[in-house]
Amino acid sequence: MYAKSILTLGIILVSIWLTQDLFAQDLSSKAKAFLETLDPNLRQKATFPFDHSERFNWHFIPRERKGVNFHDLNPVQTEAGLQLLKASLGLPGQEKTQAIIELENVLRVVENRPPNDTYRDPDNYFFSLFGTPDASGEWGWRFEGHHVSLNFSSKRGTIASATPTFFGSNPGIVQVDLHRGKQVLEKETNLGFAFLESLDESQKAIAIYTDKAPNDILTGNDRKASLQSPKGIGYSQLTKSQQQMLEELIAVYLINYTDSVRDRLWGKVRSTGIQHVHFAWAGSTVNAIGQPHYYRIQHPDLLIEYDNVQNNANHVHTVVRDLNNDFGEDVLGNHYSYGHSHQAE
Incomplete structure (x- = not known):
């Protein structure tokens, strides 16, 4: 099954990556096409009402999940x-999604697990759809497994929300022969350190709020991300070149989205005021395995967290939260306004 999913994943993504879809593409047609390939039992397993509580049951650890995974699916x-x-x-x-899935095989080697192990399993990633895909209506979908949680809400055929978005990497830097030296979240790590190093000592004294990194991202898998007043150094306290570096670091996270989602998130930040962006650091300032560290970028509309503490600081977690529109709050509000309410358990 592993050979099926990973080989198929690689072949399909390489071929379809040759051309990029515009954000305005009707996503509902893709969702419908997927559902049409499923038999009634699989379709029932894969689908939920749009406002079902399962929609908010997201996580990034190995665990039981609802939906259909690669084990359930044939090549078509x-x-x-x-x-x-x-x-x-x-x-x-x-590319990041595919690389993280492949790390499940690295973990089988690192942890000396058998090839058919089901705990570290590249086939154990799930598709779940919420509501009825429709070019004029509201619906959502999720792709999720260990270290990947991608949550989308669609309205009128386009993506109205693409957060929470979680990408993780264990190992942070692969140290076994299978993909030795691979660093899936390299830019997130190295640009974070580069920005920190661009600060002078007085700026670092503001940006570094503690010498101990938290054990994980602070927002965890909360339904709604909430952190109190931002810590660290503000955008207006930076030089022009430092401001540009901070924007480049933000861009590393937003480039994972379609062009229009990326542009809309940037637009919200700039509309509210990019001067409200803060950068906060915790833990070690040494970029090396064994040196736990954490940073976050906080704005009234956007939160980015990065944490590398576990497994001797060689295990990275990152998350992007739209603080006003995770899980398509705007879309869900519109859904409720027309009298739809299920909230099934």
């Missing part, structure tokens, strides 16, 4: 599901 069904995934992400996000 797998291709249809991956077409929907490709239409929902930018190229870097697609």
Whole structure:
């Protein structure tokens, strides 16, 4: 099954990445095409009402999940599901997803697990759809497994929300022969350190709020991300070149999305005021395995967290939250306004 999903994933994504869909593409057609490949039992397993509580039951650890995974799907069904995934992400996000899935095989080696182990399993990633895909209506979908949680809401055929978005990497830097030296979240790590190093000592004294990094991202898998007043150094306290570096770091996270999602998130930040962006650091300032560290970028509309503490600081977690529109709050509000309410458990 592993050979099926990973080989199919690689072949399909390489071929369909040659051309990029515009954000205005009707995602509902991709979702419908996927559902049409499923038999009634699989379709029932894969679908939920739009406002079902399962929609908010997201996580990034190995655990039991609802939906259909690669074990359930034949090659035709797998291709249809991956077409929907490709239409929902930018190229870097697609590549990152594939690379994280492949790390499950690295973990089998690191942890000396058998090839058919089901705990570290590249086939154990799930597709779940919420509501009825419709070019004029509201619906959502999720792709999720260990270290990947991608949550989308669609309205009138386009992506109205693409957060929460979680990408993780264990190992952070691979140290076994299978993919030795691979660093899936390299830019997130190295640009974070580069920005920190660009600060002078007085600026670092403001940006570094503690010498101990938290054990994980602070927002966890909360339904709604909430952190109190931002810590660290403000955008207006930076030089022009430092401001540009901070924007480049933000861009590393937003480039995972389709062009229009990326542009809309940037637009919200700039509309509210980019001067409200803060950068906060915790933990070690040494970029090396064994040196726990954390940073976050906080704005009234956007939160980015990065944490590398676990497994001797060689295990990275990152998350992007739209603080006003995770899970398509705007879309869900519109859904409720027309009298739809299920909230089934």
